[in-house]
Amino acid sequence: MTAFNDGKARDPGGGPSDEERMAQHSLFQAVFDGSPGAAVLIRHKDGCLVRANQGWLALTGYSLEEVQGRTLVELGCWVDPQEGQDCWAQIGVHGRLKAREVRVWFKDHGRGPRRVRINASSLDGLRASDGRHVLLSMEDITAVRDTGGTSPSGVVAQNLANDRLAAQLDLYALTEELARVGHWSSDGKSVYFSPGLQKMSGAQTPAMLTVEEARRRIHPEDLQIYLEAREAMDGRVFEYRIMGPEGGVSWRRARIHRHCNSDGSFLDFGVILDVTAETEAALVLREQLAFIEKITSHVPLMLFLYERRGDGTEVFPFLSPGVRKLFGVEAEEARRDASLLFNRLHPEDRDGVRHSMDAAHFDGGIWSHEFRIIGEDGWERWLLGHAINRLEGDHLVAYGSVSDITDRKLAEQRLQDSEARFRSLTDLSSDWYWETDEQLRFIHFVGYQQNKILRSEAEILGKTRWEIGALNMSEEDWAVHRQVLESRQPFRDLELLRMGAHRQQYWVSISGAPIFDARQRFRGYRGIGRDISDRKRAEGETQRLAFYDTLTGLPNRRLLLDRLAQAQAACARTKRHGALFFLDLDNFKDLNDTLGHDVGDLLLKQVAQRLLSCLRESDTAARLGGDEFVVMLLELDEDENEAAAHAERVGEKILKRLNAPYELAGREHNSSPSIGLTVFSGGAQGVDELLKRADLAMYQAKAAGRNTLRFFDPQMQAAVLARAALDADMRQAVQNQELLLHYQPVVDAAGGVRGYEALLRWNHPRRGVLAPGSFIGLAEQSGLILPIGQWVLRAACHQLVTWSRGLDTQGLSLAVNVSARQFRQRDFVDQVLAVIDETGVNPQRLRLELTESLLISEVEDAIRKMAELRARGVRFSLDDFGTGYSSLNYLKRLPLDALKIDRSFVSDVLTDPNDAVIVRTILALAQSMGLQTVAEGVETEGQRDFLRDNGCTLFQGYLFGRPGLLGH
Numbered sequence: 015m016t017a018f019n020d021g022k023a024r025d026p027g028g029g030p031s032d033e034e035r036m037a038q039h040s041l042f043q044a045v046f047d048g049s050p051g052a053a054v055l056i057r058h059k060d061g062c063l064v065r066a067n068q069g070w071l072a073l074t075g076y077s078l079e080e081v082q083g084r085t086l087v088e089l090g091c092w093v094d095p096q097e098g099q100d101c102w103a104q105i106g107v108h109g110r111l112k113a114r115e116v117r118v119w120f121k122d123h124g125r126g127p128r129r130v131r132i133n134a135s136s137l138d139g140l141r142a143s144d145g146r147h148v149l150l151s152m153e154d155i156t157a158v159r160d161t162g163g164t165s166p167s168g169v170v171a172q173n174l175a176n177d178r179l180a181a182q183l184d185l186y187a188l189t190e191e192l193a194r195v196g197h198w199s200s201d202g203k204s205v206y207f208s209p210g211l212q213k214m215s216g217a218q219t220p221a222m223l224t225v226e227e228a229r230r231r232i233h234p235e236d237l238q239i240y241l242e243a244r245e246a247m248d249g250r251v252f253e254y255r256i257m258g259p260e261g262g263v264s265w266r267r268a269r270i271h272r273h274c275n276s277d278g279s280f281l282d283f284g285v286i287l288d289v290t291a292e293t294e295a296a297l298v299l300r301e302q303l304a305f306i307e308k309i310t311s312h313v314p315l316m317l318f319l320y321e322r323r324g325d326g327t328e329v330f331p332f333l334s335p336g337v338r339k340l341f342g343v344e345a346e347e348a349r350r351d352a353s354l355l356f357n358r359l360h361p362e363d364r365d366g367v368r369h370s371m372d373a374a375h376f377d378g379g380i381w382s383h384e385f386r387i388i389g390e391d392g393w394e395r396w397l398l399g400h401a402i403n404r405l406e407g408d409h410l411v412a413y414g415s416v417s418d419i420t421d422r423k424l425a426e427q428r429l430q431d432s433e434a435r436f437r438s439l440t441d442l443s444s445d446w447y448w449e450t451d452e453q454l455r456f457i458h459f460v461g462y463q464q465n466k467i468l469r470s471e472a473e474i475l476g477k478t479r480w481e482i483g484a485l486n487m488s489e490e491d492w493a494v495h496r497q498v499l500e501s502r503q504p505f506r507d508l509e510l511l512r513m514g515a516h517r518q519q520y521w522v523s524i525s526g527a528p529i530f531d532a533r534q535r536f537r538g539y540r541g542i543g544r545d546i547s548d549r550k551r552a553e554g555e556t557q558r559l560a561f562y563d564t565l566t567g568l569p570n571r572r573l574l575l576d577r578l579a580q581a582q583a584a585c586a587r588t589k590r591h592g593a594l595f596f597l598d599l600d601n602f603k604d605l606n607d608t609l610g611h612d613v614g615d616l617l618l619k620q621v622a623q624r625l626l627s628c629l630r631e632s633d634t635a636a637r638l639g640g641d642e643f644v645v646m647l648l649e650l651d652e653d654e655n656e657a658a659a660h661a662e663r664v665g666e667k668i669l670k671r672l673n674a675p676y677e678l679a680g681r682e683h684n685s686s687p688s689i690g691l692t693v694f695s696g697g698a699q700g701v702d703e704l705l706k707r708a709d710l711a712m713y714q715a716k717a718a719g720r721n722t723l724r725f726f727d728p729q730m731q732a733a734v735l736a737r738a739a740l741d742a743d744m745r746q747a748v749q750n751q752e753l754l755l756h757y758q759p760v761v762d763a764a765g766g767v768r769g770y771e772a773l774l775r776w777n778h779p780r781r782g783v784l785a786p787g788s789f790i791g792l793a794e795q796s797g798l799i800l801p802i803g804q805w806v807l808r809a810a811c812h813q814l815v816t817w818s819r820g821l822d823t824q825g826l827s828l829a830v831n832v833s834a835r836q837f838r839q840r841d842f843v844d845q846v847l848a849v850i851d852e853t854g855v856n857p858q859r860l861r862l863e864l865t866e867s868l869l870i871s872e873v874e875d876a877i878r879k880m881a882e883l884r885a886r887g888v889r890f891s892l893d894d895f896g897t898g899y900s901s902l903n904y905l906k907r908l909p910l911d912a913l914k915i916d917r918s919f920v921s922d923v924l925t926d927p928n929d930a931v932i933v934r935t936i937l938a939l940a941q942s943m944g945l946q947t948v949a950e951g952v953e954t955e956g957q958r959d960f961l962r963d964n965g966c967t968l969f970q971g972y973l974f975g976r977p978g979l980l981g982h
């Protein structure tokens with residue numbers, strides 16, 4: 015019999031410490047005590063037993079205390095040398111032995127040897143101590159051998175084969191490492207740290223610590239939690255912090271169990287999980303949530319995590335506090351009951367939200383939807399939801415946010431309303447809206463189609479205004495417009511003439527203003543356009559009426575003056591000359607009087623056309639009115655003589671062309687003009703002055719016999735100026751009592767004074783007494799003859815009244831000259847009668863002298879007026895008889911009293927037989943008509959005698975007395 019001994023002495027210095035043994039024992043028991051029938055021990059390589067499980071103790075009859083630290087030999091445990099030959103050697107050398115059956119004698123030798131099947135394996139992987147361990151398992155097969163049967167615990171023995179056990183222990187260690195779990199076990203005094211826990215606690219952590227050492231590692235703030243769990247021993251899971259050797263903190267999640275041994279002892283062990291990463295992540299998450307809560311507390315924003323499970327259950331595992339603001343629901347409540355949020359959805363939007371959530375899977379998992387909710391207060395609010403959806407199995411998980419966009423939606427709505435209003439306005443009006451980008455290319459045209467602008471939108475979009483072009487804009491004009499745009503200035507009423515699709519022209523007016531964004535960056539232009547074709551047409555018509563003669567279409571006086579002013583300015587610039595023609599048609603009045611105004615108008619139109627045919631583009635032909643035309647030539651030579659010669663050639667051409675026969679209403683008509691011409695340069699003379707000069711020259715042409723051309727004559731101008739001055743002075747004459755009457759006696763054949771002729775004089779303040787020949791014509795033209803005639807009539811009547819009071823003079827008559835303009839006044843008769851009544855004169859003493867030419871134009875009217883006055887006793891003489899038509903037809907119808915034989919006949923009556931015949935004829939005529947005759951200008955006795963001998967009754971002339979003041 016061989017002692018069951020490896021034959022080696024125990025090495026007291028290198029043997030396991032108590033703590034080691036305790037730890038190994040704890041592990042051993044934790045792992046193997048649960049295997050009934052298995053007898054297992056661990057032996058140190060030095061032969062000392064370090065651990066034995068309950069099965070082994072039961073098999074051998076030892077107590078744990080007896081076996082620990084002792085070798086099997088010391089325990090008196092023998093193995094039959096026959097059977098156990100080299101058995102131990104194998105165990106000692108290799109730590110491996112496969113199912114050897116040996117007889118063993120244990121403590122209770124009385125029971126005889128036990129037959130056991132023994133297995134051994136190395137326990138290097140256990141690393142529970144610094145030495146090499148051997149695990150021995152023994153199966154009691156005594157009964158089996160004795161009876162020849164099979165061991166009921168054979169299977170267990172197989173399972174607990176040393177190799178497998180070692181593998182399990184290795185696996186366990188590895189699992190701990192990988193899972194970052196570990197465990198400790200403690201008997202209340204010392205604590206064994208498993209390899210996993212050691213690794214978790216730091217590389218230098220020993221396997222065995224005292225309880226105090228182990229507890230010092232627990233964070234002071236968490237010690238209480240730990241102790242409570244340790245005390246309660248109720249299997250609770252709890253967490254606490256461990257302070258690392260280098261000051262860090264790590265988190266542990268633990269569960270503690272107590273194992274009670276059969277001998278009443280116990281073993282506590284805890285399974286430890288390192289949850290540092292998880293806990294720190296949770297802390298970070300908590301901080302982040304706090305941050306989210308903080309930043310969203312003032313913003314209508316909610317973050318959420320949503321899950322829809324396979325059974326349709328919906329939950330919000332996470333909701334940020336913003337849910338309160340948006341939905342009026344507390345986050346906690348909504349987390350418990352998702353329907354609280356879904357119920358808030360606007361009924362019209364519910365399906366849409368659901369649909370968009372489902373559809374999000376097909377959109378890369380992105381959900382984005384605008385929807386309405388009905389808030390707590392009953393008001394609609396607009397929300398915008400964004401989420402990333404993910405399917406996890408049959409779970410739909412969505413992470414996202416919901417924000418309040420009510421303000422934006424309202425603003426959009428207002429904008430839409432505004433745009434709709436704007437669109438309806440542009441639809442109703444002819445205006446359109448346009449917009450360009452930063453490069454000034456059109457990007458919008460609204461209301462454009464309604465307008466009759468016939469370009470298509472496609473033709474315009476993407477182009478600049480100048481690329482589209484306008485008929486009235488030159489390159490320079492566009493450059494000016496572009497300058498305005500480039501300086502970002504607004505512009506108004508840019509008027510463009512464009513060509514439509516059907517080649518009809520139209521006018522548009524464009525106004526615009528630059529667009530700047532919130533950061534004041536230029537974004538383009540926007541504005542309106544308007545079709546102003548109608549306005550332009552109306553303006554053109556107005557302009558035509560204002561500046562053109564409606565009959566001939568030529569420029570009128572206003573436009574002529576304007577062009578003349580421009581021409582003068584141009585001449586001043588270019589140093590060149592211009593010329594101005596004043597044309598008046600000869601005898602035009604006769605045409606009007608004989609053939610009527612319509613025919614006169616025909617002539618004027620044809621004259622206008624002929625004038626234009628004589629001129630260049632730059633020249634102007636204008637009609638001032640009546641038969642007066644003006645022609646303006648421009649760009650003549652710088653040399654005045656050359657310019658005058660050129661103008662004369664044009665004048666001759668006009669003269670010739672206007673002299674050609676006209677066809678007027680089927681009749682041939684001949685007409686000629688009188689043309690005045692003046693040459694000008696610069697602005698030395700005003701436009702009125704230039705016109706006057708041409709006008710004067712035209713009068714010169716008239717005076718020269720008409721149908722001719724005359725240049726302006728400065729002498730004539732002086733006369734005109736004098737005339738103008740005289741006219742101005744004459745206007746003061748009546749008021750300043752500068753008028754007076756001279757009286758020339760009218761005598762009978764015996765030389766007795768029968769009366770006088772009142773002859774007007776003007777005692778001019780500077781020029782002395784003026785005869786009527788120097789001012790009556792002007793007074794006729796200006797109309798001043800009317801007040802002057804009134805004054806003469808009144809003065810003459812007063813004189814007659816004076817005479818009526820003298821015996822010598824009461825039989826005198828007084829002749830007063832009446833001008834044509836005076837007589838043609840509608841109320842002439844009333845005026846005369848009023849003076850008669852006013853002065854109380856005897857009308858029979860008053861003799862009004864009328865000229866033939868005065869009577870001839872409106873005979874009937876003259877007869878009526880004369881008859882009315884004649885009825886009151888007023889007498890009439892026909893002045894200058896013989897110089898006019900002297901038609902007997904009207905002569906016999908006029909209520910005349912006397913004929914005055916013109917001085918021109920009288921003066922030559924003795925020398926010119928024709929005049930003598932005329933005088934005799936007049937005298938015979940007067941006699942036959944019962945009229946008196948007054949011979950004017952009798953200067954010699956011979957003349958008087960001839961006249962008297964031929965029947966003349968009254969005489970007037972220097973022979974009897976010059977006109978003068980009475981009493982002289």
Ligand SMILES: Nc1nc2c(ncn2[C@@H]2O[C@H](COP(=O)(O)O[C@H]3[C@@H](O)[C@H](n4cnc5c(=O)[nH]c(N)nc54)O[C@@H]3COP(=O)(O)O)[C@@H](O)[C@H]2O)c(=O)[nH]1
Nearest residue numbers: 773774785786806831832833950951952953970971972977
């Ligand atoms: N409407 C009015 N016309 C008037 C008025 N007063 C005059 N007149 C017209 O002016 C004409 C010129 O008048 P006047 O210069 O006064 O000349 C008159 C005589 O001085 C002149 N005369 C008279 N006798 C002689 C003479 O022997 N020789 C000569 N060379 N001249 C003489 O004749 C003029 C009178 O002419 P008449 O009137 O035809 O009798 C004058 O012709 C008037 O028409 C007025 O108040 N209103």
